[in-house]
Amino acid sequence: MPALADRVAELTGADEATRVFHVEGGDICDAWSIMLRGGRHGLHRKVFAKTLTASPPGFFAAEAAGLTLLAVTGTVAVPDVLAVEEDVLVLEWLEPGEATPAQAEQLGRDLAALHGTSALSYGTPGRSAYIGPLPLPSPAAEITDPAQWPAFHAEYRLLPYLRQAVDGGGIEPADARDVELLCERLGEFAGPPQPPALIHGDLWSGNVHWSADGSRPYLIDPAAQGGHPETDLALLRLFGCPQLSRILRAYDEVRPGEGRAERVPLHQLHHLLVHAVLFGGGYGARCGAAARAALGQG
Numbered sequence: 001m002p003a004l005a006d007r008v009a010e011l012t013g014a015d016e017a018t019r020v021f022h023v024e025g026g027d028i029c030d031a032w033s034i035m036l037r038g039g040r041h042g043l044h045r046k047v048f049a050k051t052l053t054a055s056p057p058g059f060f061a062a063e064a065a066g067l068t069l070l071a072v073t074g075t076v077a078v079p080d081v082l083a084v085e086e087d088v089l090v091l092e093w094l095e096p097g098e099a100t101p102a103q104a105e106q107l108g109r110d111l112a113a114l115h116g117t118s119a120l121s122y123g124t125p126g127r128s129a130y131i132g133p134l135p136l137p138s139p140a141a142e143i144t145d146p147a148q149w150p151a152f153h154a155e156y157r158l159l160p161y162l163r164q165a166v167d168g169g170g171i172e173p174a175d176a177r178d179v180e181l182l183c184e185r186l187g188e189f190a191g192p193p194q195p196p197a198l199i200h201g202d203l204w205s206g207n208v209h210w211s212a213d214g215s216r217p218y219l220i221d222p223a224a225q226g227g228h229p230e231t232d233l234a235l236l237r238l239f240g241c242p243q244l245s246r247i248l249r250a251y252d253e254v255r256p257g258e259g260r261a262e263r264v265p266l267h268q269l270h271h272l273l274v275h276a277v278l279f280g281g282g283y284g285a286r287c288g289a290a291a292r293a294a295l296g297q298g
Contacts, residue, residue, distance in 0.1 A: 005034050008049050008090055011083035014039040025206075028052065028132050033093065046093040047082060056135065058128040060089040065127060066201075066224030067091075073198060075113035077218045079209075094220075095212035103210055104243030107217045108250025111232060115255060119196040119226025120144070122152045131202060131223045131274050134161070138225070146193035149228060153190075153270075154183035161273035165284060170276035175288025179269070182291040189294055191263050196226035203232040204271070205241035230260055234267035265293035 005017035015038025023031040029050040036045045052059060064084040071078050083090040097103075123129075123138030130136055137156050162179050165171040171179075182189070200207070201223030209218040233251065236244060269290045276283040 004032065004049065004051065004088070007088070008034050008047065008083070009036055009039075011085065011088075012036060012039075012047065012090055014045070018044075023048070026050070048079070048091045048093045050089045050091075051087060052133070055087055056130065056133060057086075059130055059133070060084050060086065062128045062130050063089055063221065066129070066222040069198065069224045070114070070200065070219060070222055073114060073117045075117060076110045076200075077216045078222070079218060079220060094209050094218055097210045097212035097214060099208075099210045099217075099242030100214050101243060101246055103214060103217045104246035105250040107208065108247040108252075109254055110216075111229075111247075112251045112254035115197045115199065115229035115232070117198040119198045122149060122196045122226045123156055124225045129201075129223055129225060131271075132278060134164075134274060134277065136201075136223055136225070144196060146195045149194060149196075150187040150190045153228070154186050157270040158183050158186075158273060161270065161277055162287075165273055165276040165287070168277060168280065170280040171273075171284030171287055175284055175291070178288045178291040178295070178297075179273070182266070182269070182294050185295065186266075189263065189266055189296075191230070191259055192257075194228050194230075197229050199225060199227040199229060199232045201225045201227060201231070202271070203235045204239050205236060206239075208236075208241065210242075228267065229255070230257075230263055231267045231270070233260065234264045235271060237264060238268050238271060263294070265290040269294065 005020040009017040014036035017034050018037050019035040021033045023033050029052045032049045034047050034049055036047060061084055064081045067078045067081055070076055079091040079094055081091060121142035121144055125138050125142050137160055143152050166176050200219055202221060207221045209220050272283055272287045272290055276287050
């Protein structure tokens with residue numbers, strides 16, 4: 001991709017791009033490692049670039065805004081945003097490493113600190129956001145009352161994706177009915193009132209980047225928003241996460257909470273619905289199973 005490499009060099013103020021390699025692993029975007037030379041980067045600097053053909057409007061700007069929102073809290077490590085355009089996002093390159101016990105414990109403490117950061121509202125009123133390639137709807141006006149979280153979650157995080165999954169054939173009618181039932185009764189199973197907190201919003205294990213030097217894990221690819229902290233914790237469990245027990249134990253030392261395990265299916269359901277929309281397959285059945293588990297029927 002010589003044209004992309006040259007463009008990234010221009011966007012970042014480098015003299016030239018000397019090497020470009022495709023990076024495997026992304027489900028939505030294409031990713032590239034690009035070596036830059038000269039300009040304000042000095043002799044050499046490697047950067048990470050993401051592209052998406054026919055990206056939705058403001059797609060990469062939303063990710064960049066989310067990274068900035070997390071960064072300014074000073075609670076979690078995220079990659080620096082070097083440039084953002086409608087069709088490309090350029091970030092600092094992070095060398096990958098192993099999920100060590102020390103990094104896992106640091107991640108737990110970092111997440112606890114992040115979740116102690118108040119958000120102005122549930123969702124992202126006035127700011128575009130995406131979950132994968134799908135728009136992440138939000139209310140026009142701020143919602144701050146903790147008692148309104150169940151209604152917010154049903155209206156803006158569950159039902160829109162349920163409708164898309166139904167329309168696309170990604171979920172069977174019986175499973176869809178159980179999701180609808182949970183939405184109707186969500187207030188019964190939401191747990192203690194939780195004011196809007198800043199969350200990563202898409203914290204499955206693939207969005208934790210373990211550092212090569214073992215110093216601190218980074219969070220990548222956020223759908224940063226005002227939400228419920230248990231959503232981030234539940235997503236770490238969704239597809240398995242290295243050192244999960246250490247992460248949760250370190251988190252609980254800072255932010256203990258009762259009954260979280262019982263609410264994991266509830267907080268995983270949004271992302272399962274997103275997967276049912278995007279990938280179909282068995283995700284629709286998993287949505288139904290999560291809804292029944294949240295209702296105490298599983």
